[in-house]
Amino acid sequence: MKPVIEILEDRISAVMSEVAGQEKCSAIIKQASDPKFGDYQVNGVMALAKQIKTNPRKLAEQVVEKLDISDICEFPEIAGPGFINLRLKPEFIARGLLEINKDTENFAVEKTTGPKNIVVDFSGPNIAKQMHVGHLRSTIIGDCICRMLKFLGHNVIPQNHIGDWGLQMGMVIYALEKEAKWTTEDKFPNIENIPDASDLSLEEFERLYKKVTKLVETDPEISKEVKAYTVALHSGDKWTKIIWDRARKISLEQCYKMYKRLKVNLNNNHTHGESSYKDDLSKVVDDLKEKGFAIESDDAICVFPEGFKNKEGDRLPFIIQKSDGAYLYATTDLAAIRYRVNKLKANMILYVTDARQKLHFEMLFAVAELAGWAKKNMLHHVMFGSVLGENGQPLKTRSGENVKLKELLDEAVERAKAVVEQKNPELSQNEKDKIAQAVGIGAVKYADYSNNRTSDYVFSFDKMLAMEGNTAPYMQYAYARIKSIERKAQIKDVDIKTELKDIENLNLSDPSEIELAKHLVRYSEAIQSAVSDFKPNYLTSYLYELAQKFSTFYTSCPVLKAEPEQRPTRLLLCDLTARTIKHGLTELLGIEVVEQM
RNA sequence: GCGCCCGUAGCUCAGUAGGAUAGAGCACCGGUUUCCUAAACCGGGGGUCACAAGUUCGAAUCUUGUCGGGCGUACCA
Numbered sequence A: 001m002k003p004v005i006e007i008l009e010d011r012i013s014a015v016m017s018e019v020a021g022q023e024k025c026s027a028i029i030k031q032a033s034d035p036k037f038g039d040y041q042v043n044g045v046m047a048l049a050k051q052i053k054t055n056p057r058k059l060a061e062q063v064v065e066k067l068d069i070s071d072i073c074e075f076p077e078i079a080g081p082g083f084i085n086l087r088l089k090p091e092f093i094a095r096g097l098l099e100i101n102k103d104t105e106n107f108a109v110e111k112t113t114g115p116k117n118i119v120v121d122f123s124g125p126n127i128a129k130q131m132h133v134g135h136l137r138s139t140i141i142g143d144c145i146c147r148m149l150k151f152l153g154h155n156v157i158p159q160n161h162i163g164d165w166g167l168q169m170g171m172v173i174y175a176l177e178k179e180a181k182w183t184t185e186d187k188f189p190n191i192e193n194i195p196d197a198s199d200l201s202l203e204e205f206e207r208l209y210k211k212v213t214k215l216v217e218t219d220p221e222i223s224k225e226v227k228a229y230t231v232a233l234h235s236g237d238k239w240t241k242i243i244w245d246r247a248r249k250i251s252l253e254q255c256y257k258m259y260k261r262l263k264v265n266l267n268n269n270h271t272h273g274e275s276s277y278k279d280d281l282s283k284v285v286d287d288l289k290e291k292g293f294a295i296e297s298d299d300a301i302c303v304f305p306e307g308f309k310n311k312e313g314d315r316l317p318f319i320i321q322k323s324d325g326a327y328l329y330a331t332t333d334l335a336a337i338r339y340r341v342n343k344l345k346a347n348m349i350l351y352v353t354d355a356r357q358k359l360h361f362e363m364l365f366a367v368a369e370l371a372g373w374a375k376k377n378m379l380h381h382v383m384f385g386s387v388l389g390e391n392g393q394p395l396k397t398r399s400g401e402n403v404k405l406k407e408l409l410d411e412a413v414e415r416a417k418a419v420v421e422q423k424n425p426e427l428s429q430n431e432k433d434k435i436a437q438a439v440g441i442g443a444v445k446y447a448d449y450s451n452n453r454t455s456d457y458v459f460s461f462d463k464m465l466a467m468e469g470n471t472a473p474y475m476q477y478a479y480a481r482i483k484s485i486e487r488k489a490q491i492k493d494v495d496i497k498t499e500l501k502d503i504e505n506l507n508l509s510d511p512s513e514i515e516l517a518k519h520l521v522r523y524s525e526a527i528q529s530a531v532s533d534f535k536p537n538y539l540t541s542y543l544y545e546l547a548q549k550f551s552t553f554y555t556s557c558p559v560l561k562a563e564p565e566q567r568p569t570r571l572l573l574c575d576l577t578a579r580t581i582k583h584g585l586t587e588l589l590g591i592e593v594v595e596q597m
Numbered sequence B: 001g002c003g004c005c006c007g008u009a010g011c012u013c014a015g016u017a018g019g020a021u022a023g024a025g026c027a028c029c030g031g032u033u034u035c036c037u038a039a040a041c042c043g044g045g046g047g048u049c050a051c052a053a054g055u056u057c058g059a060a061u062c063u064u065g066u067c068g069g070g071c072g073u074a075c076c077a
Helices: A004-020 A044-051 A056-066 A090-102 A133-151 A167-178 A202-218 A220-234 A238-262 A274-290 A329-342 A355-370 A405-423 A429-450 A472-491 A496-500 A511-521 A523-532 A536-556 A567-589
Strands: A029-031 A040-042 A077-079 A083-086 A117-121 A155-159 A294-297 A300-303 A318-321 A348-354 A379-384
Touching (some): A004 A029, A004 A040, A004 A044, A004 A056, A044 A083, A056 A083, A090 A511, A090 A567, A117 A133, A133 A155, A133 A238, A133 A348, A133 A379, A133 A523, A133 A536, A133 A567, A155 A329, A167 A202, A167 A220, A202 A220, A202 A238, A238 A429, A274 A300, A274 A329, A318 A329, A318 A355, A329 A355, A405 A429, A429 A567, A472 A536, A472 A567, A496 A567, A511 A567, A523 A536, A523 A567
Parallel strands (some): A117 A155, A348 A379
Antiparallel strands (some): A029 A040, A040 A083, A077 A083, A294 A300, A300 A318
């Protein structure tokens, strides 16, 4: 079934076209701003009236007269300057619930009529370094977008564009030589003598990387040497390649562990890093040169796409090859576009990266379109804001380092554990651990999703783990309460299965029942709006409201002790709420639910 | 300097094509438990939507200007 709002939009828009004699009219239907206006309001009539210069209220009357939506709504009311207020019929709501009830997999959410091949580029950690808080948003938002698109029936192709070909490897190899932990060619002339690098740990790589980063900042000579090592790697030097292999392998192992912990669906099949495009880079540059788009400027090869200016008001360069001959991320990104369009047959490519890269992507897209490698509107930068500390600055440790993702999650789980310990000490250790994992990790993810993607947000363990408010624990608690009812049913001799079997007639009478039922029917609306803007917070808002409405219902309506004519309806409301929360959290957001907490 | 984003309740934030009296949560005040998990629920106070002008039946939303903040701006990603 289509979302109600879309059915109404279609039908009312059509009538508006007919009445006004205009081709394309939009009803612009919104949820009513106030419950006293009903469930939905039509805003588009006033705009149309303005357009065709007529009285809005009169136009609304004409529209209502011709409109037949009696299968869905009560008779529409015209209000104010020309609003049409719509109120759903209880029978319609009941029908909607029953339909969702039957469609156990898809909650009566309609699949897309035009499935696309959508590449989603996200996560993209660097090798030789642990994942840190800076990778959190890309990783989980990207994953959520993949899950939602897939649910709507698209062919989603996740791409993990890892940073495995950059300067950081040069740094690490340089440091290994200087510390005599590892030496290259001249020291090991025979292949048998080469250490297998298996003793090099990620921590070791990280330590070296950090050390050299500092050195490079102050010493241009070292910077030069580091670059030379990077060049050696790029030109196929087998000694440096051994170190690179090792760094890549152990870094990815860590990443995959992290993805598993975060319930992010990324694995080796999706890893397609910078290094995989290494042989295409020169072709990209040559191609752009041949086409006459790339020219030399200050010894670098640049494209100057239209519409970008620098401080002097001249064209801004998009540098695809540095003056020292090296390629950079602009080149790799272009090569990736060609691969994704030609080989992966992408109709759309989404880049889930932070907002600071906005200009880069604008220029990248402009160049790709200029070169004819991508069509207009194929490429989208799904950007996001930064994670800030309580001080309003980007989140760092006290010593100014990036916060490791692992440590962040560990702390969240630890704090969740303490709460479970306090609230439910009688549970087994194993259960407590499971709950702490679900709540702790869920809290971190949910807090991120529930903030507007495009703005920065302040990271706070206390807030994300609070039981009040729009948090993962609140949602998980609502779910656990329903599961508890189901367990109690057995003791109280209520056979839920039998009562819900072939249920056809509902008895929605209490206001809290009706409110909850209406909201359940709107699940597909929430998903549609979250997908069309790639904004998970629309989904979390929906789920939060659902949990709130359930809690209100739960408080005012006994379920197991309800009268026989009310009980099946209430059991159904509980069941559908639990299923919707579970689906939203686990399937779309990748957050676990728990049976008790 | 130029470009992009932002400024909404004491705090953290929603506000999805310009719609009716601007919404949540936290915090604050008051109430609810012999009853399915009170990690909950119900009620209350709290706003010049940074400021100013404009567009119109109607502006937090669009335009212009001012102030304040963030980010970016030729060889990092």
